[in-house]
Each structure stands twice: as structure tokens, then as C-alpha cells.
Amino acid sequence: MSKAGDWRNYKRVLLPPVKDLHKLDVYEANDGYSALREILTTDKWNPTSVTDEVKKSGLKGRGGAGFPTGLKWSFMPPVDPDVPRYLCCNGDESEPGTFKDRQLLEYNPHSVFEGMLIASYAMSIKTGFLYIRGEFADWITHMEAELEKAYEKGYVGKNIMGSDFSCDIVIHKGAGAYICGEESSLMNSLEGKRAYPRIKPPFPAQKGVWGYPTTINNVETPACAPLIIRNGGDWYAGIGAEAHPGPVLYGISGHVNRPGVYEYPTGMLITDLVNEVAGGMRGGKKLKAIVPGGSSTPVLRADMIDGVTMDADSLREAGSMMGTSGMLIMDEDTDMVSFLRRITHFYHHESCGQCTPCREGTGWLENILTRIDEGEGNLRDLDLLMDLCSQMEGRTVCALADAAAWPVRYTIDRFRDEFEAKCKPSLVASGVDLATA
């Protein structure tokens, strides 16, 4: 059952169909910065009530882990005027299959700025960093120009809209490493250090950027904040799946007729997204597999998605995760070994090399999968792959090792016969009687 209600008549709010919405005057004409104005100029709002409203909305982080946003904001320690505190907005989107932040940064950058300002107000933060993937150079240029306009209008900077709330936004460009999207790595990168993830605890709210309290959100998360303030937490909580509400940007790629980024409520049936939203399978082929939330989430076979909706609970039951809702759709012609080999190559290439299991394990996984893909693998390689996954999972500073191991574990688990078919036949499988041979 779809939990998205009447999704066919859903009105887009994150990426509304407004021409030139990225321009400040167009954004203003469409209620832009009204939520911020309401917060700063009416007595109804104070930092606590803003946080409470976000808690009420049930908004969960859109960066992959799905942590409740209001709760995360409330983890910040009490304000100490002598201790700076920071907001980091994570736009270092680089996982294969995930491309929804780019759309937001290109078409609705001011919603991100406004959201960051609201989050900063809620947590009494004076500086927000917007960390954007370096490959998004074109959008960074255009966002910097838009940010400049917002500064000129007094929406960002000192005494915003005449209030005593001041907040700066700094756009920081990454330099091309997937690991910088890991929150503690992002902080090191922001500080100008090598982007090695940090050990937790201490968590960012205790010791973040330059050792000061920091909150890190995906860019899509604060972009929801103006909507929540304007329309109320209850309105937001009423969209989509009850336990995981809100509008969400689905990045659909692969063997469908209309790949792209689509905004719909959470809780959409996967079948609806594939067959209706994305226009069905390309060339009338049969669906074979789906990766629901970016390359690190476990793959689902076509027979596993009946009635599965895009929200944390339903996907967990089905044996996968919501992740970043970047969906990879594969048809019946897809070679799963080759698919997995490519995914593993990515993690091998992007492992930062700090922790032993990930540094050495990711390369080894790719080596073995390359061998199997080229028809030189042995059946025992499959067990070795599973073993290596166990040796990597949960044994590193950050979750990249897990992200690298899960696709291997679940793809082999769910498509084992395909892997076995590509391996060299073993003596037993080829019918040789070992006792007499």
C-alpha cells in the first residue's frame, strides 16, 4: 500500500515548478524568506520553539542515516557567548546513484540558505558553512552570486532583517573526494586538513569544526525548515509515511524510460516510482533489481519489492535502507557481477586509507570481483568475499567500510547463482567424482 496518499496530485514544495526560482526576486515573490522574517519579527518564535516545531514535523535527515533532525539540533550544548558554534551543510553529494542535492542547489539555492539561517537561529549559531562537492563548480559559482544578493538584501549577515540575529554563510568547495561527505571528514576538510574521518565520541555537537560545537545536516534537510515554519510541523508530518514524513527528492537512474530527480512524498511504492513516475522499464524489459538509496544500500531483487514503500520502516523490513533515496533501477539484462564490480571499484577508489580494514579490504574486494567478472574466479572466492565483508564491517572509524561491504554481501547473497555461474566450474559442480578421479 502506498503511504503517499494522492501522490498523483502532489504539489511540489522543495522544487516547485516556478521558472527562475534560483533568482532572489523570484524566490521572494514565492514566499521566499517569509519563514525567516516570521521567525525574526514575531514573538511566536524563539530558538526553542523553532526546534520544537521541527521535532513536531518528524523531519528526518536526508543525508542517508535518517536521524531525526529536531533531536539532532537539540544536542547542541547550552549557548556560551565565548564559545563559537557552527552549522555545516553537507552538499558533498558523491555516492553513485545519488544526485538530488545538485538539483536543489541548482534550482532552489535560496531555500537552502533560508533553511540554514533558520537552523542557525534555532541553535544560536553565527556561522554556517555550506560544503559543496568540488565537481559542482558551475552551481557553486551561481550560488555564490545568489548568496551575494541575499547579503545585499540583508537576509544574511549582520542584524538580519533589522533583528539582533546575525549569521554568515560561507560556501566551501570540496576537492573531489567522496570521503569528505562523511561528517567528521567534512569538518577536517573544512579546517584545511586531510579528510580523514574522526573518532566518535566526541560527537560534532561536543567537538566539531575547530573543536567547537557543530551540527551537520544534509542540504535537503534545512531546505525543509522554511516549509515547516511556513506551514507548520503538523502539515509536514502529514505528508507521506507517518514515521518518516515529508517531501523527498527521489533520484531515479538506470534502465527506466524517464530517469531524473522527482519530488514526491515519502512512502511511495517502489513500483509506482518505477512504472509511473519514471515511465516504466526501458524497452519493455523486465525489472531485475533495485538499489533503493544510493550504491551502499543493499540491493533488492524484483521479487522483493512487492508492496515495499520508500520509507525507513518498509525498506528495513524488505531488507534494505532508505539512504539518500537515489534509486538504481536495473533490468533483466544487467550482469550483477559486473554491477557489483563497478560499485566495489568506486569504494576502492574512494577509501581514504586511514583504517586498515577499509584501505586493504576495498581493493581486495575489487580484485576478486574483477577476477570473477573476467571468468577467472573460483567458487571459493565467493566465500572469501563474504569473509572479507565480515572483516571490514564495524571495524573502522567511519562507515565507509560498511558501505563498501554491504553491497558485496547482499548482492552475492541475493544473486548467488549469477556469481556461481561466472566462476570457473569446480570439480564437483562439473560432475567429476572426486573419489575416482
Add this chain to the structure above:
Amino acid sequence: MPTITIDNQTFEFEGQQGLLQFCLDNGVDLPHFCYHPAMSAPANCRQCLVEVGMPQRDRATGEVNTDDEGNPVIQFMPKLQTSCSMQMSDGMVVKTHRSSELVKRAQKDTLEFLLINHPLDCPICDQAGHCPLQNQAYKHGPEGSRFEFEKVHKPKHIDLGPRVVLDGERCINCTRCVRFTREVSNSDQLTIIERGVKNYPMTPPGVDFDEPYSMNVIDICPVGALTSKEHRFKARIWEMSKTASISTVGAKGSNCYYWVKDNQIMKVTPRTNMDVNEFWLADEERLAYSTFNENRPEGPTVEGAPVSWEMAWKAAADCLKGVEGSRILFLGSAWATVEDNYLLAKMADALGAPAPVYLPHVEKGHGDGWLQTDDRAPNAQGCERLGIHATSPEAIKARLEAGEVDVLYVMEDDPVASGVCSASDMSGIKVVLHHYNTTNQTLEAADVAIPAATAVETVGTFVNVDGHAQRLRPAKAIAGVNRTLSMEIGKCRADRHGTPFDKWYNESNLVNCQPGWVALPAVAAEIGLEMNYKGPKQIMEEVSSSNPAFSGATYSAMGELGVRLESTGVTA
């Protein structure tokens, strides 16, 4: 007091402590690579993983839940934890590889990973034999490898700087070297470059790894990735004996090990002493090793001609006999031990000569507030405390030129090189010289030249710049038999020393020289003075009991780590 249970054994502890260090301090050996007590714990090697559990508490009351038998219920963390970065807390329960199959497996797995791209060139690696990776792979690692692919290739034999060579393939990316330059020496000359499995440490573009403490990274490197340009391929670790002693470069008296092969010092490495040098050694202290091997004299000479030791004692005594005490200048030395300087002062006193003086070897601006000091000699403090005070080359020169000196008795120093005067200017006076090297410029003027045992061949005491009295131990033997030295060497050397009847006895490179506490009594005896000591130990007992500035500085009290003497207010 808070308690922690490790492998079913309960320990008490105080304050904030890291789990790994606590385990190591309490005899619970845990394999590890990246952790070093002097630096932050990045927890990147993942070798020290353990199971950690805490008493389960009732959410409402905060009370510890107990089972049917009244024991606290322990809730283990879902993932293995790195003990290096884990802070201990009361009631914590830890399972290491001794009691947990999971931990055992994790240690094995990590070692398997570490070894897949490691070249395993142990047979030609300088680190083999004292390599943490090798040791731990044997102890905790898998029996073989399941890796059947070509290893990753990285740059090899790269000169990071003038003294340190990198083999990128051997590197296991523990980042100890990088953290050393960042947190200990603050030079920031190293960083990790590349990404993932291609990572290795390197200097930033245009930067040479030439800081004065660069060679410390060689010791802390847990594999053979960083080697010494001076020492690499010279000796295997098991071919050398090591002796705990102290460095004689500068006045810090850094604790060190001297490594000896075939009676030659092969290298110097730091020895931990938290009161002096902590874990470190300056490069200059390491590079001084060759002075103990090169340009060494071959027995005593009189007027440049080789003579027997008995002849040398007689000749030296002849120089002193019949000369009025006030016309003899005894020159002590900040290079010589407290014992030797003490005997010299005693001899001067017996002959009615003024108290000895010494030439300071101070190089202003050389000190860095850490291990390098302005004073380039090791024992100026000891001299001052003996009442042997610093003089200047000019003052000595003035006395020589005024014709006030008939005999110049030089104890292990080089007045010509120090700028007193040229050797030819000393032609009118008798010179007796105890010297270490044939490069000593005063040799030319010496009537009697007595080769002296260096700091690595003798037993004695140095007092460092902070008033820390520490013992020297003989790292290598000298030619001839000396029972006191033999016994000291026997105590501190694992092998390579014995009687000529032992099969490992090796006569090569033995230097024909004598320690001051042999030479001075021998000369004194020829003049008819009594200086009867069983050895330096007895001399030091006399010094420490008669001179309050050395109170408590007996050999047994000094042990391996020395004793801090009370401040005398005198600075050398």
C-alpha cells in the same frame, strides 16, 4: 577506587586513563601499531580492538541491574572498540584475545589485511628482528594469506631528507611519523599523500625532512618503511648487542642504547627516561656514533714514538716530578667523567698545584630548549660540582705566555682546537695529553700521549644540564684486560663479549686505550702518590659521601635512569 575488569582480572585505577596504555602498564599485552604514548591516538591501525562492556543500568533509577546471583549485568558494545582511544570508566569489563574468540579473530583479520600489500621483504629489511609487524604477525596473525593478486606498488628508496629514507611499500599508514612532526617536534614536515591503498608519508612539495629530530621517526616506525641513511644495510639487529647508556653529545645526557657489532658502534637509539629525554633523541646525538669508531689511537706514545703502557706512566710521572706545584696547570674536562675529574683534582691537590679548570664547549644559540643544548659537552655540571670551574682559552693562553706554566696536564680535551694557542706555541712546556682521537690537535705538542677510553668504553658518571646524575656503561670492550669493565659489560650486553676462549669472542676493532680511573692512579703511583680504588664505583661512593653536591649519587641509586641531584645554584 574505580575498578576495571580485564579478562576476568580486576584492577583498580585512578583518574582519566586510556585503556590500551593501562593494559600495557599492567602487563596485559595488546597488539598495536599506531598508538604511541607521546602522541594522540588516531585508532587507525585497528589492531588493538577489544570487547568492551559496561554494567547495564536501569533507565529509571540509574541503578546497576543485577542477575539472579547478584552480579552486575554487563552490556557489551555492539562493535569491537579500539582500546587506544577508549577511556576507562568504573565497572568497565574488557575482553582481549585471551578471553574472546571475536577479538582473536579481529586481530588475525587486521594482520591479514596489513600483510596483503606489505612486500614481506623481511630477509632484506633492516627492521626484521625488531619489527612490530613481524612480531605481531607471528604472534597473532593468520598462518598464510588468501591474497592472490599483485600487491600495490608505491615509491621506494625515497630520500625524505638528508637522514631518513622511505620505502612506501612497507608503510602500513599508522601515521606515527606524521604525528611526530605535528605533535612532538612541531616541524610539520611530513604528511600522508595519495588516497586509500596508495597512501604513504611524504614531505610537502619543496620541503626537505631535515628537522634536527628527524631520525626519531625511524624508531617509532612499526615497520621498515623509514630507515636511517647512515645505518641501513650495515647490520642486522641480531648481530648487534645493545647497551643502555647515555648520549655524550650536548649537556642533556639523553638516555640511549648503543648498538655494537664487531666492537664498533653501529647506531644509537633512544631509551625512554621520562625525566630526561622522554622517548626521543636528537639527530646529532645519533650521528655522533662514528666518533667512537674512527681515528682512534693505537696505544700510548712518548715524543710521538709508541711505547708500552708502563713506559707511558713513567714518562708522564717524569714530566710532573720535581716541578713546583704552582707551575703545573691541570686541565680537567667536561668530556670526562666525574670520577676521572675527581682523580685529577686529587692529583693536583697532592702535588700542590692549583685546582684544575676546564674549557667550556659552549655554542651560543645551538640549544633549542629540548634535547639540544648550548653546551656541547656532557659533563660541565659535574665539573662545576667538583669545584673544577670553567676558564677561557684566553686566560690559559695568558698564563702560558707569561711563562707561569712548566707542565700542562690535559685530561681528555683539546686546548689547541679550543683556541688556546697553536701546538708550536707549547714547545717550551711539557704537555701530557689524555686523548680520544688521533684528530686531537694538541697531539702534536704532547710529550706524552695517553689514549683514553671514550664514553662508550668506560664506566663513570655524567651530570646533565638539569643536575641529573647518570651512569655510563661500557658498550664495547677495549684492548687488554680490565676486570671492572669486563664485569660491567657482562651485565649489560646480551652477547658478543667474553673471554678469548669463547667462540663468539671477537678481537677486531679493539682500541688500545685506558679509562681515566686506570691511567691517573697509574701515573700517580709512579710519582709515589697513593690512589687506591677498586674502581669507579668506589670513587663515586667517595665523591657522593664527601661532596654534598653529589649527595645520593651512588651507582646503585643511579641505576639505569639516574638520580636528580639537589640544585647547587651553580650553572655550568
